[in-house]
Amino acid sequence: MTSVQDRTVSTAEETERVAADLARTLRPGDVVALDGELGSGKTSFVRGLAGGLGCEGVVTSPTFVRMQRYTGDGGEFVHIDAYRFEGDADLAQLGWDELVDDRRAVIAIEWAVRVAHALPERRVDVTLAYAEGDARIIRIRDRRQEFATKVCGVCGQSMPARAEGAFCSERCRGADLRRWLDGVYAIGSIPEDQDE
Ligand SMILES: [Zn+2]
Numbered sequence: 697m698t699s700v701q702d703r704t705v706s707t708a709e710e711t712e713r714v715a716a717d718l719a720r721t722l723r724p725g726d727v728v729a730l731d732g733e734l735g736s737g738k739t740s741f742v743r744g745l746a747g748g749l750g751c752e753g754v755v756t757s758p759t760f761v762r763m764q765r766y767t768g769d770g771g772e773f774v775h776i777d778a779y780r781f782e783g784d785a786d787l788a789q790l791g792w793d794e795l796v797d798d799r800r801a802v803i804a805i806e807w808a809v810r811v812a813h814a815l816p817e818r819r820v821d822v823t824l825a826y827a828e829g830d831a832r833i834i835r836i837r838d839r840r841q842e843f844a845t846k847v848c849g850v851c852g853q854s855m856p857a858r859a860e861g862a863f864c865s866e867r868c869r870g871a872d873l874r875r876w877l878d879g880v881y882a883i884g885s886i887p888e889d890q891d892e
Pocket of ligand 1: 729849852853864865868
């Protein structure tokens with residue numbers, strides 16, 4: 697269940713607004729993978745994300761800076777530009793694994809295609825493309841829902857949110873049914889006891 701949304705924009709401000717809307721749904725640990733040709737608005741999009749996370753007015757095109765960290769009202773925000781990356785070693789050097797595992801910051805990575813296989817599957821893909829005139833189409837493919845989890849009502853084990861029902865297995869479903877029946881008998885047995 698991937699949600700795909702296309703938005704057409706014609707100014708950098710509109711691009712920022714679309715990004716700010718997305719930012720409001722982002723939580724620490726979320727990864728936004730950005731792709732699109734030069735000049736298609738990736739940096740505007742990142743600026744909008746930063747704004748939406750409460751880090752106003754700090755994002756510049758990080759042509760020679762590989763990683764920038766910001767702190768805002770919405771928590772930490774890390775901006776990585778993979779444009780000049782030559783391989784995964786460049787990403788590893790930035791402490792990528794810790795960054796992803798810590799889940800303390802929202803991470804946006806430009807030119808994500810260059811490090812595609814290092815990206816977590818649970819992420820939001822954003823692709824910016826040229827359209828007619830000054831227009832751009834922003835495609836937001838949100839894959840977070842596929843990896844959302846819920847908790848089994850009996851054993852507490854986490855399971856995919858898309859799983860049917862409230863239990864992780866037949867065993868837990870059965871245990872819940874027994875618990876329910878025990879409750880019914882327990883309630884039913886009180887008057888009988890009083891009758892004796
Ligand atoms: Zn269970």
